[in-house]
Amino acid sequence: MLELIDLTKTYQGRGRTVTALDRLSLQVDAGELVCVVGPSGCGKTTLLRCVAGLLPYEGQVRVAGRPVTGPPEHTAVVFQEYGRSLFPWLTVRQNVELPLKEKGLDRARRTELVTESLEAVGLAGAHDAHPWQLSGGMQQRVAIARAVAYEPSLLLMDEPFAAVDAQTRADLEDLILRLWQRLEMTVLFITHDIDEAVYLGRRVIVLSASPTTVLEDLKIDLPAERDQLTTRSLPRFAELRGHVYAQIQRTKQ
Numbered sequence: 001m002l003e004l005i006d007l008t009k010t011y012q013g014r015g016r017t018v019t020a021l022d023r024l025s026l027q028v029d030a031g032e033l034v035c036v037v038g039p040s041g042c043g044k045t046t047l048l049r050c051v052a053g054l055l056p057y058e059g060q061v062r063v064a065g066r067p068v069t070g071p072p073e074h075t076a077v078v079f080q081e082y083g084r085s086l087f088p089w090l091t092v093r094q095n096v097e098l099p100l101k102e103k104g105l106d107r108a109r110r111t112e113l114v115t116e117s118l119e120a121v122g123l124a125g126a127h128d129a130h131p132w133q134l135s136g137g138m139q140q141r142v143a144i145a146r147a148v149a150y151e152p153s154l155l156l157m158d159e160p161f162a163a164v165d166a167q168t169r170a171d172l173e174d175l176i177l178r179l180w181q182r183l184e185m186t187v188l189f190i191t192h193d194i195d196e197a198v199y200l201g202r203r204v205i206v207l208s209a210s211p212t213t214v215l216e217d218l219k220i221d222l223p224a225e226r227d228q229l230t231t232r233s234l235p236r237f238a239e240l241r242g243h244v245y246a247q248i249q250r251t252k253q
Ligand SMILES: Nc1ncnc2c1ncn2[C@@H]1O[C@H](COP(=O)(O)OP(=O)(O)OP(=O)(O)O)[C@@H](O)[C@H]1O
Pocket: 011, 012, 013, 018, 020, 038, 039, 040, 041, 042, 043, 044, 045, 046, 047, 192, 210
């Protein structure tokens, strides 16, 4: 589904060249949920933006076999800044519906998808609210509803829960797990939170410090059914998070 081969990204500016990604290779199969972690500034956002077709790059990025030269088809992105990703002058319903109009779906199908997705994220009663009338966690739910209503085969998430409180974050993590299982999407989830990566991911990709490449591709051998309390108290969970933590510390030395 997703293939990165020798992906390299350099930023040029004011006489300075930053190599954010250095011949990074990675493969994600259809239907996988893969988390990417790494030290601050290592290029996680850069990686996601290359895959989303928002940045030029060197090397190869392919989604469903096609080279990425712009936003790939059947792909949705959820960013960290929910405040900036929703249109404040549109209602919740209109925000979720907009990409469906662009996709050319008829009104009946759009209504069906908007209703279903808002229900799935627990916002069935908020259709006519404006984003600024909602809490941060609710706004991020709208952004998630908008992404899943689009019925993407690839969902890209860039630290989507970094700005919400711990309780909301746990709820949103479980929401993503449910939606992923139900909709059979491929999910690439960027986070700086090691616990979150181990809890959500079936694989965790640990990135090195800049110039960045893949330091480890770790299979998360926890039971498939995850639960905030049970999963996080498993000895294996503690082992895996300790291992990833040590790897990231090592990259900082
Ligand atoms: N537009 C830009 N121009 C120049 N350098 C940039 C630009 N965007 C990012 N960089 C540099 O590229 C590197 C990777 O940045 P990026 O934002 O992708 O990292 P990150 O891992 O997502 O960071 P964080 O964990 O802090 O969110 C950093 O050294 C950053 O300074």
